[in-house]
Structure formats: C-alpha cells, structure tokens
Amino acid sequence: xxxxxxxxxxxxxxxxxxxxxxxxxxxxxxxxxxxxxxxxxxxxxxxxxxxxxxxxxxxxxxxxxxxxxxxxxxxxxxxxxxxxxxxxxxxxxxxxxxxxxxxxxxxxxxxx
Amino acid sequence: xxxxxxxxxxxxxxxxxxxxxxxxxxxxxxxxxxxxxxxxxxxxxxxxxxxxxxxxxxxxxxxxxxxxxxxxxxxxxxxxxxxxxxxxxxxxxxxxxxxxxxxxxxxxxxxxxxx
Numbered sequence: 001x002x003x004x005x006x007x008x009x010x011x012x013x014x015x016x017x018x019x020x021x022x023x024x025x026x027x028x029x030x031x032x033x034x035x036x037x038x039x040x041x042x043x044x045x046x047x048x049x050x051x052x053x054x055x056x057x058x059x060x061x062x063x064x065x066x067x068x069x070x071x072x073x074x075x076x077x078x079x080x081x082x083x084x085x086x087x088x089x090x091x092x093x094x095x096x097x098x099x100x101x102x103x104x105x106x107x108x109x110x111x112x
Numbered sequence: 113x114x115x116x117x118x119x120x121x122x123x124x125x126x127x128x129x130x131x132x133x134x135x136x137x138x139x140x141x142x143x144x145x146x147x148x149x150x151x152x153x154x155x156x157x158x159x160x161x162x163x164x165x166x167x168x169x170x171x172x173x174x175x176x177x178x179x180x181x182x183x184x185x186x187x188x189x190x191x192x193x194x195x196x197x198x199x200x201x202x203x204x205x206x207x208x209x210x211x212x213x214x215x216x217x218x219x220x221x222x223x224x225x226x227x
Contacts, residue, residue, distance in 0.1 A: 031214055033216075040221070042205050042220045042221045045215055045216075050213055092213065098144045102156050105155040
C-alpha cells in the first residue's frame with residue numbers, strides 16, 4: 001500500500017508571506033498531481049509533475065518533484081487571500097489505471 | 113477540457129430513502145471513474161473504482177449493497193445510496209481518469225444530508 005504524508009496539516013499566515021507544503025512517501029510514483037479545493041466544491045487540478053527533479057511554475061506557485069519521484073513540494077510566494085483553500089497532493093503508481101494515493105491535505109488560510 | 117459534472121449538487125432526504133447521484137464526463141471519455149467521500153476538513157476517501165461495462169471495485173469497508181455503482185457508458189457513472197441513514201450524510205465526489213499521466217478530473221461534488 002502506498003502512503004503519502006502531507007505536511008503541514010494546517011497553515012494560517014498573513015498576506016504576503018511565503019509558504020511551502022510537503023508531500024513525502026517511501027514509494028515511487030509515476031506522476032504526482034497537486035489539487036486545490038475550496039469549500040463545497042470538487043478539487044481542481046493545478047499541476048502534474050512526471051519527471052524526477054522537475055520544477056513547474058504556475059504564477060506564484062512553484063511545484064517540485066523529487067529526484068527519486070518519492071516526494072514533492074508546493075511553494076507559494078507572496079500568498080494572497082485568494083490562495084486560501086485545501087491543497088491536496090496525489091501520487092499515481094506505475095500500474096494503477098488512474099488510481100491515486102492522496103495525501104492528508106493542507107488547509108491554508110491567508111489573512112488579509 | 114476535462115470537465116466533469118455531478119447532479120444533484122445537494123440533496124436532502126429522509127432516512128430510509130434511496131438517492132442517486134450522477135457523474136458525467138462532459139468533454140472526454142472516462143473508461144474509469146472514481147467515487148470518493150469527504151468528511152469535513154479531511155482529505156478524500158476512495159469508496160470505489162468504476163470501470164465502464166464491468167462491476168465496480170469497492171474499497172475495504174465500503175458496502176457494495178449500500179452504495180450501488182453503475183458505469184453504463186464512457187461518460188456516465190451513477191452512485192445510488194440505498195436506504196440512506198443520517199450517518200451517510202457527507203460530501204460525495206466523483207472523478208474521471210485522464211489518459212496521459214493518470215490524473216483525475218473531479219466533479220463539483222454532491223452534498224447529501226439524510227434527516
């Protein structure tokens with residue numbers, strides 16, 4: 001069974017601060033997705049990382065996939081209140097036919 | 113692209129009744145669809161994997177006779193909560209599988225409240 005540990009679980013910061021969310025596993029993933037979910041809505045795919053060491057940027061969000069494809073991080077620069085939400089990482093195995101292993105989620109609150 | 117819809121968005125029902133939730137992939141064909149349950153302030157909990165034209169695979173602890181899943185076409189999967197009870201109240205989310213990197217595209221969710 002693949003496990004994905006996500007940290008921190010909760011984060012409350014002031015507007016303008018930087019933050020990093022981590023997802024770690026002892027398993028190797030073929031790809032890793034990051035999602036953002038707002039209350040009462042489904043998760044929205046932010047990015048997919050596939051190659052070990054890959055870095056992707058989405059405006060103020062920087063996503064990195066570990067060299068060994070076992071871990072990933074999400075860094076947000078100059079957080080805005082609109083970044084508030086639940087961030088979920090999810091890893092895909094090599095054979096799973098779309099099956100994903102989800103992290104426990106990071107609930108981010110950015111205060112104005 | 114990769115849009116998934118769910119219907120209804122929310123439903124309130126009496127204990128003992130059955131509720132059907134529809135999940136549709138609008139602009140892609142989803143050979144595999146997934147059904148999740150989410151409790152407040154928690155991550156997603158996979159209930160079952162639904163493959164078009166075959167029986168769903170349920171996760172351990174999920175009663176298949178309680179949560180009936182039908183995946184009749186490449187664009188439609190349904191979840192029926194039978195004889196619903198207050199403890200079935202939850203946020204149910206479906207997703208369709210992408211074809212490139214095993215990503216999933218999620219529906220907007222259905223909030224079920226059983227009185």
